[in-house]
Amino acid sequence: MRSSPANLWRRRHLVRVLVTSNLKRQSRHSALGYLWWLIDPLLMTGVYYVVVSILFRRGGHDQPYILFLMCGLLPWKAFSDSVGQSVGAIKGSAGIIKAIPFPKAVLPLSFVLSNLVFFAFGLVVLILLSLAYGPQYGTWPGAAYLWLPLVLLVQLLFTCGVAFFVSTMGVLFSDTANITGHILRMWYFLSPGLYSLDQIPAGLRSWFRLNPFCGLMESYRAIVMNDSAPPMFELGIAAAISVVTLGAGHWLFQAREGTFVQRL
Numbered sequence: 001m002r003s004s005p006a007n008l009w010r011r012r013h014l015v016r017v018l019v020t021s022n023l024k025r026q027s028r029h030s031a032l033g034y035l036w037w038l039i040d041p042l043l044m045t046g047v048y049y050v051v052v053s054i055l056f057r058r059g060g061h062d063q064p065y066i067l068f069l070m071c072g073l074l075p076w077k078a079f080s081d082s083v084g085q086s087v088g089a090i091k092g093s094a095g096i097i098k099a100i101p102f103p104k105a106v107l108p109l110s111f112v113l114s115n116l117v118f119f120a121f122g123l124v125v126l127i128l129l130s131l132a133y134g135p136q137y138g139t140w141p142g143a144a145y146l147w148l149p150l151v152l153l154v155q156l157l158f159t160c161g162v163a164f165f166v167s168t169m170g171v172l173f174s175d176t177a178n179i180t181g182h183i184l185r186m187w188y189f190l191s192p193g194l195y196s197l198d199q200i201p202a203g204l205r206s207w208f209r210l211n212p213f214c215g216l217m218e219s220y221r222a223i224v225m226n227d228s229a230p231p232m233f234e235l236g237i238a239a240a241i242s243v244v245t246l247g248a249g250h251w252l253f254q255a256r257e258g259t260f261v262q263r264l
Contacts, residue, residue, distance in 0.1 A: 003105030003254055011103055018110035023117060041122040044077065045070045048194070063225060064133040070126050071220040072193030076213065078119035079159050080184045085111040086163035087170040087177045094264040104257055105250070108163040116156065123148075130224055142227035151219045151230060154239045158212050161245030164253040171263050172256065192217050197234070212238040212245075 001007055008015075026036075048069050086108035090097065093107055130139040169176040191213040192200070200208050208214050215238030219230030 001101045001103050003103035003250070003257055007103040008105060008109070011106055014102060015106045015109055015113065018106060019113045019117070022110055022114035026114075026118075038121055038125055040118075041070065041074055041077070041125050045073055048073065064129075064137050064139065067126070067129055067133060067139060067225055068196075068221065069194070070122075070129065071224055072191070072217040074119060074122040074126060075155055075216055075220060076188055076191065076193055077122070078115045079155070079162075079213070080188070081118075082108075082112045082115045082159050083162050083166055083180060083184060084177075085115075086167045087180050089163075089167045090171045090260055091264060097264060098261055104260060105164065105253055108167040108253075109160065112156070112159050112163050115159075116152075126224060137225075139225055140227065141224075144223045144227045144229060147219070147223050147230055151216060151223070151235065154212070154235065154242050155216050157246045158216075158238070158242035161242065161247070161249035164246075164249030168249075168253050168256050171260055187211075187213075196221075209234055209237050210241070212241045214238070 045066055049066050089107040089111060090104060097104060127141055130141060134140040166176060166180055169180075190208075191211055192208070193213075197205060197208065197214060197218055215231065215234035215236075219235050219238075222228045222230050
């Protein structure tokens with residue numbers, strides 16, 4: 001069964017079942033269970049804060065650097081986890097793929113949506129921290145938060161497109177997982193996660209804007225830290241690239257979907 005939009009919509013219940021299964025599996029064997037959904041983003045941000053702000057004495061004193069870091073780390077973690085898990089989405093489900101006809105795109109989609117749920121819990125932590133820093137830095141949640149669904153949509157479209165691509169490559173090439181891991185590590189440091197776009201040399205900013213996570217990270221910071229609208233130029237570039245990536249990734253997945261069973 002081909003992964004056309006119509007077939008995916010008809011099998012949306014299967015996506016829901018897979019997402020629920022992924023969420024339960026993530027916390028099944030831990031003592032704290034679902035609390036890790038809140039603890040994990042705090043621990044991850046704390047590590048970067050100690051390394052960057054304390055050991056290397058980077059980060060401004062006129063803003064809460066922990067919030068600055070979280071606005072970049074949270075969306076990146078949702079993206080990188082989705083992509084990393086999608087690489088093996090098809091091979092890891094070889095048994096059910098050979099036994100039951102269904103649109104295979106639900107497999108990478110389930111990982112993307114599962115990590116979107118984790119990201120939503122991270123946003124709760126981010127909002128709570130913005131409230132805590134409100135008296136000192138004025139980071140009170142405001143009307144700008146109404147922009148969050150648009151930024152989330154752009155992030156979701158881009159993540160789905162990349163997930164379709166790597167899940168296809170994961171079937172065609174056995175080294176895809178290793179290559180993807182190295183690309184993701186390099187990609188993060190080429191994104192404004194530990195620094196802002198303003199810190200990039202002016203001559204290089206145009207190239208950095210071609211990275212969708214430049215627009216996404218700067219948008220989350222504008223909303224959460226400044227209670228202002230996202231930078232529309234950067235977000236517009238990210239949205240355009242996301243739509244193209246989704247279309248290309250889905251086209252490649254559909255084109256190769258018929259060969260998956262023979263390659264598993």
